[in-house]
Amino acid sequence: MPFFGWIGELRDGKILKADILAGVTVALVLVPQSMAYAQLAGLPAYYGLYASFLPPMIAAFFGSSRQLATGPVAVVSLMTAAALEPIAAANPEGFLIYAVLLALFVGVFQISLGLLRLGVLVDLLSHPVVVGFTNAGAIIIATSQLSKLFGVTAESAPHHYEKVYNVLVAAMQNTHMMTLAFAVVAIGIMVGLKKYMPKIPNVLAAVVVTTVGAWLLGFETEMGGKVVGSIPAGLPPISLPSGIDWDIATQLMATAVIISLIGFMEAISIAKAMAARTRQKLDANQELIGQGLSNITSGLFSGYPVSGSFSRSAVNIDNGAVTGFSSVVTGLVVGLTLLFLTPLLYHLPQATLASVIILAVINLIKIEPIIHAWKAEKQDAIVAVVTMLLTLYMAPHLEIGILVGLVLSIALFIVRSMRPRVAVLSRYHDGTMRDISVHPLPTSDHIQLLRFDGSLYFANAGYFEDKVLELVASKPNLRYIIIDGEGINQIDSTGEEVLRHLAERLKSNNIEFLVARMKKQFMDTIRSTHLLEEIGVDHFFSRIQFALNYAWDGLGDDYDRTQCPLRRQVD
Known part of the structure; x- marks a missing residue:
């Protein structure tokens, strides 16, 4: 009333x-x-x-x-x-x-x-x-x-x-x-x-x-x-x-x-x-x-x-x-x-x-x-x-x-969501990560950072997989792929299944699959399906920098991280 x-x-x-x-x-x-x-x-x-x-x-x-x-x-x-x-x-x-x-x-x-x-x-x-x-x-x-x-x-x-x-x-x-x-x-x-x-x-x-x-x-x-x-x-x-x-x-x-x-x-x-x-x-x-x-x-x-x-x-x-x-x-x-x-x-x-x-x-x-x-x-x-x-x-x-x-x-909304923006990121001079298609920045041959700007669901999961595999094909010496998960608001069963197969395929090619800055909805799904344990709890990070540190440590002492394009420059 x-x-x-x-x-x-x-x-x-x-x-x-x-x-x-x-x-x-x-x-x-x-x-x-x-x-x-x-x-x-x-x-x-x-x-x-x-x-x-x-x-x-x-x-x-x-x-x-x-x-x-x-x-x-x-x-x-x-x-x-x-x-x-x-x-x-x-x-x-x-x-x-x-x-x-x-x-x-x-x-x-x-x-x-x-x-x-x-x-x-x-x-x-x-x-x-x-x-x-x-x-x-x-x-x-x-x-x-x-x-x-x-x-x-x-x-x-x-x-x-x-x-x-x-x-x-x-x-x-x-x-x-x-x-x-x-x-x-x-x-x-x-x-x-x-x-x-x-x-x-x-x-x-x-x-x-x-x-x-x-x-x-x-x-x-x-x-x-x-x-x-x-x-x-x-x-x-x-x-x-x-x-x-x-x-x-x-x-x-x-x-x-x-x-x-x-x-x-x-x-x-x-x-x-x-x-x-x-x-x-x-x-x-x-x-x-x-x-x-x-x-x-x-x-x-x-x-x-x-x-x-x-x-x-x-x-x-x-x-x-x-x-x-x-x-x-x-x-x-x-x-x-x-x-x-x-x-x-x-x-x-x-x-x-x-x-x-x-x-x-x-x-x-x-x-x-x-x-x-x-x-x-x-x-x-x-x-x-x-x-x-x-x-x-x-x-x-x-x-x-x-x-x-x-x-x-x-x-049209569904069509747009089927092809969300997929950005390859590299370090900008101000320390932030920027899209290399907008800013012509150098990238690493061993570590690639990828951002997916959309929810991962049945209509675009295949597109996501294709983009990751295209990146792998373009970098024969690639050892680590880091997914910036900040833009992934939801993930459905199809998206989860694609992640599972993608991680297995990359692992068979000696490439480790890392994820940073995940949201709660994303983590809830992969926990309930036990995908978190299958990929490895240590492969998920709250910050991109932590994922980079993990990758650099994995590359060993022979890798000169000071020359990596993803390294933060210190004045």
Whole structure:
């Protein structure tokens, strides 16, 4: 019960006042945003309000982040739309039930991960995959609103890019100019206020101005424009979905898993950023439980899948929110809107909601992380680009892009781990051991020092053996091979077996196999398999220098160690 940690702080009047102000401010952004995102999900606008009433409160009570603002978000709404589109085409009357069911599936899966302490599974979605998918998702979301922006209807198509083309063709032929005008006004208000008067809630201002303008001008009745229309007054009743076709429901489960992971990754990324700023303790598994309960609550009260919002969380913390009570205030304001203010939203133009979505997701399109990934590791940049392009091409089947990106990132990681860096070391002038491929240093004909920069397991054990044998072949007078084990974090049964055979083969060629600077995990394995005794306890050393001393002593008095390239130079 994380809320027990902050509920007592509300006795402080300053904290209570700050939370109320932040909660009201977030609600002013959330009300129009949630309606816009619901329509992005292919649902009636009021479903967004239902998903913004109780879920933010539940997430605040049971999540570990105090400032995370939960509710409808763009990417999850887009994925919901992709999941529901085929159902809506086959069953236009009953597909709303499956939106509710999807929220329940997402919630159950997230709670299961949290209770089983499996939040670490989210780490399988690498940063490049998320960056590529987020960029593609933002582009898809923005372009999906073009028809509402221009006030046109276009023929549907199997792929999103084909539908966008149809919309652009229709816009060139039959743009509804007043719809476009309202969109331009809304965008102008939001951009202008954000730049010149940032303290004024720009989204709310755009909604108020365009709604009043649409009412005064008869935008719907006289001009044929599209508005939100009637919104049922009152709070959503608690109910369970009925009349479910379980063949269809099972098809939603795979999408629910992906939405759960993507939604939670977005939420936990935001929560971590805010925790670093406020120095609060964050528990990923507890946050999974909070997000799961909020999704179940959304499903029980006629909502759809929710997650943590970056923009609203930023508004929350920037307005001084200290505890989760700010999200409780946000939910209460949304509840008051449902009870008393829905008639005022009747004349809100659809073009305004489209403008809200477009401006909200433009900031999600970021090329800099891909460029940065290219500088850090080119393969990661390739994963990001492939994920982005494939998601764009396969839309509305968004899960394909994520799954391919996930498989590609894991495959590339395995390939990299199969061929870790193997460095031949020699003594540098400052006394340290350096890679001779980087620093052209002389090496000994009798003693070779080798460093393996990776865990020794089935996929790279053969590679390790090949490299050692290549070194042996290049040094016919070799007597000692010293393995610097500092980089070997783990060793599996295959790696242990290779070490055993390698030591035996070297011994048969009168070459001794020495290991220095081993880690505990390495030593635990070779002790339990008795390889330590077979190679010889005296062949393992805590420092490289001790291994060198052993080798020099073994070479005898005839060997002039003062001329050995591995000797430490003394000024």
